[in-house]
Amino acid sequence: MRRQSVTQRHRVMPTGNKEEIMNSLKCRRYSYTLAIPGLVLYLIFFVIPAGLGLVLSFVRILGFDLSSARFGGLENYIDVFTQPNMRRAITNSFIFAVITTVFKMGIGLSLAVALNRRMAFTNALRTIFFLPAVINTVAVGLIFSSLMHPSNGLINAFLENVGLSALTKSWLADPHLAIFSVCAIEIWKWSGFTMVILLSGMQTIGKDFYEAAEIDGAGEFTKFRYITFPLLLPAFNNALILSIIGGLKVFDLIQATTQGGPGSATEVFGTLIYKSFGAGRFGEGCAASMILALVIAGIALPTYRYIAGKEVEM
Amino acid sequence: MKKNRWITIILNLVLWLCAFLILIPVYMVIINSFKNQSEAAKMNMMLPTQWQIFKNYYDMIKEGGILRGFVNSTVITVICVLFLIILCSTMAFVLERRKTVLSRMVNMTVIFGLVLPLQIIPTYFVCNFLHLTHETAAVFVLIAANMSFTVFLYTGFIKSIPQEIDESAWIDGAGQTELFFRIIFPLLQPVTITAVIINFMAVWNDFGISIYFLNSAKNYTLPLTVYNFFGNHSSDWQLVFANVVLSTLPVAAVYLLLQKYIIPGMTSGAVKG
Numbered sequence: 197m198r199r200q201s202v203t204q205r206h207r208v209m210p211t212g213n214k215e216e217i218m219n220s221l222k223c224r225r226y227s228y229t230l231a232i233p234g235l236v237l238y239l240i241f242f243v244i245p246a247g248l249g250l251v252l253s254f255v256r257i258l259g260f261d262l263s264s265a266r267f268g269g270l271e272n273y274i275d276v277f278t279q280p281n282m283r284r285a286i287t288n289s290f291i292f293a294v295i296t297t298v299f300k301m302g303i304g305l306s307l308a309v310a311l312n313r314r315m316a317f318t319n320a321l322r323t324i325f326f327l328p329a330v331i332n333t334v335a336v337g338l339i340f341s342s343l344m345h346p347s348n349g350l351i352n353a354f355l356e357n358v359g360l361s362a363l364t365k366s367w368l369a370d371p372h373l374a375i376f377s378v379c380a381i382e383i384w385k386w387s388g389f390t391m392v393i394l395l396s397g398m399q400t401i402g403k404d405f406y407e408a409a410e411i412d413g414a415g416e417f418t419k420f421r422y423i424t425f426p427l428l429l430p431a432f433n434n435a436l437i438l439s440i441i442g443g444l445k446v447f448d449l450i451q452a453t454t455q456g457g458p459g460s461a462t463e464v465f466g467t468l469i470y471k472s473f474g475a476g477r478f479g480e481g482c483a484a485s486m487i488l489a490l491v492i493a494g495i496a497l498p499t500y501r502y503i504a505g506k507e508v509e510m
Numbered sequence: 511m512k513k514n515r516w517i518t519i520i521l522n523l524v525l526w527l528c529a530f531l532i533l534i535p536v537y538m539v540i541i542n543s544f545k546n547q548s549e550a551a552k553m554n555m556m557l558p559t560q561w562q563i564f565k566n567y568y569d570m571i572k573e574g575g576i577l578r579g580f581v582n583s584t585v586i587t588v589i590c591v592l593f594l595i596i597l598c599s600t601m602a603f604v605l606e607r608r609k610t611v612l613s614r615m616v617n618m619t620v621i622f623g624l625v626l627p628l629q630i631i632p633t634y635f636v637c638n639f640l641h642l643t644h645e646t647a648a649v650f651v652l653i654a655a656n657m658s659f660t661v662f663l664y665t666g667f668i669k670s671i672p673q674e675i676d677e678s679a680w681i682d683g684a685g686q687t688e689l690f691f692r693i694i695f696p697l698l699q700p701v702t703i704t705a706v707i708i709n710f711m712a713v714w715n716d717f718g719i720s721i722y723f724l725n726s727a728k729n730y731t732l733p734l735t736v737y738n739f740f741g742n743h744s745s746d747w748q749l750v751f752a753n754v755v756l757s758t759l760p761v762a763a764v765y766l767l768l769q770k771y772i773i774p775g776m777t778s779g780a781v782k783g
Contacts, residue, residue, distance in 0.1 A: 234597030241654035
């Protein structure tokens with residue numbers, strides 16, 4: 197019995213030793229020392245806050261005085277779900293994410309298909325469509341606050357001039373309309389970005405696929421349906437996820453245009469967290485923030501899995 | 511063939527119509543920033559009867575704190591981008607190459623930040639606890655918020671660099687730091703350019719994080735000067751428009767000059783994933 201184990205060890209040891217040596221060598225060559233500054237920074241300013249946020253969301257606290265904190269159980273979460281403002285914010289975040297995603301993907305895809313060919317102005321058009329993506333959101337918000345101005349704004353002036361004065365609206369001041377107007381601004385800003393993602397995806401598709409299809413007599417639509425779209429799925433997928441996450445996280449655009457108003461008509465998670473922060477209701481803010489994180493993870497991950505499963509290998 | 515030409519013409523028309531939806535607002539802002547107060551309040555597309563270019567921009571620069579905003583934005587952006595490049599490339603290198611259980615788990619945690627939004631209120635608590643000044647806090651948080659994506663970008667690229675390069679450098683007597691900074695980092699140049707562009711745009715245009723941390727005219731970045739200027743001067747549209755023009759001018763100029771790099775740069779992470 198004993199002898200056996202010794203021989204076994206003897207047989208295993210040399211290779212084990214070699215691996216160990218290789219491993220320790222590798223660990224020295226790629227030691228964590230080089231990565232530590234970055235890891236520490238990420239730990240302090242991202243990981244610890246995430247944990248602290250979870251703790252704070254169960255705590256009643258006013259101001260930064262941690263000694264005033266007392267355990268509140270689910271109180272913060274109950275507040276988030278029972279206050280009408282909060283429910284409004286949750287619905288609005290979803291409306292915003294869904295509408296902007298549908299339009300950004302639709303417009304982005306149409307523009308990408310249209311510009312995925314050589315025409316006289318292809319490059320100029322691409323440059324123009326991408327331009328809103330580099331302008332800061334506050335400036336975009338102000339530009340549209342002016343365009344959507346109820347009495348002087350360009351949009352209403354245009355509608356009146358073409359005889360559609362019945363359609364003039366106070367775009368950002370009408371509580372029923374404001375959230376859709378804000379969606380329109382987001383779509384204006386980011387459709388070109390989606391277009392570029394899809395365009396670069398299309399350019400990786402080999403020309404021979406199309407040539408083969410043409411020989412078989414495929415029309416434009418068939419080519420799109422059976423070649424472009426399936427091979428575009430990875431890029432489409434990423435653009436979709438980015439758009440959903442961006443839509444649920446939205447804060448800056450709404451803060452720059454309506455600040456959640458009129459009333460609570462355009463309240464979203466982002467403005468809600470900002471307001472509870474301003475009012476010193478930190479626990480509630482953290483609870484809202486946690487719910488948002490869960491919602492994002494809950495939507496983004498399954499969507500990604502689902503579409504990733506449908507991808508075609510090139 | 512004739513049918514094809516008609517399609518191209520109609521397609522071009524539709525595309526230019528869409529392009530005008532972007533160009534008209536831009537034109538409207540620029541032309542109205544040249545008008546006097548009562549004309550600018552009408553916000554139409556007509557040319558100004560009285561050109562007031564110098565006065566508007568002079569008033570704006572004097573009152574809007576735009577120069578200070580420009581300096582603040584530049585300082586914060588340069589520091590953040592520099593740190594992000596160095597911290598994230600080293601992190602990605604170690605985490606990608608080690609291939610131990612722990613390093614994989616750490617990498618997963620870092621990448622998870624791509625999905626999970628930054629918990630801003632507890633972050634504020636941490637900064638408060640560490641007694642950081644507003645500016646320092648903003649810089650650290652902006653770095654942390656953009657780290658996941660930058661590490662993700664670098665990791666993908668480092669995978670494509672053969673490990674034999676490390677080994678031969680190691681045998682030639684290079685230490686870890688030397689190996690990374692003298693051999694590997696230069697090879698990362700294409701992805702470094704992308705990372706610089708993405709982070710430059712993200713930090714320069716940031717509003718959602720800086721609004722929490724930067725709260726006095728002294729430390730406002732450009733987007734914050736625009737936001738607060740509008741809060742105080744919402745009836746002086748000529749100045750608001752001038753403000754919008756000046757605050758977007760630097761980044762728009764950079765975009766038009768370097769679009770060949772910026773467009774693929776800003777979207778590259780999303781294309782392949």
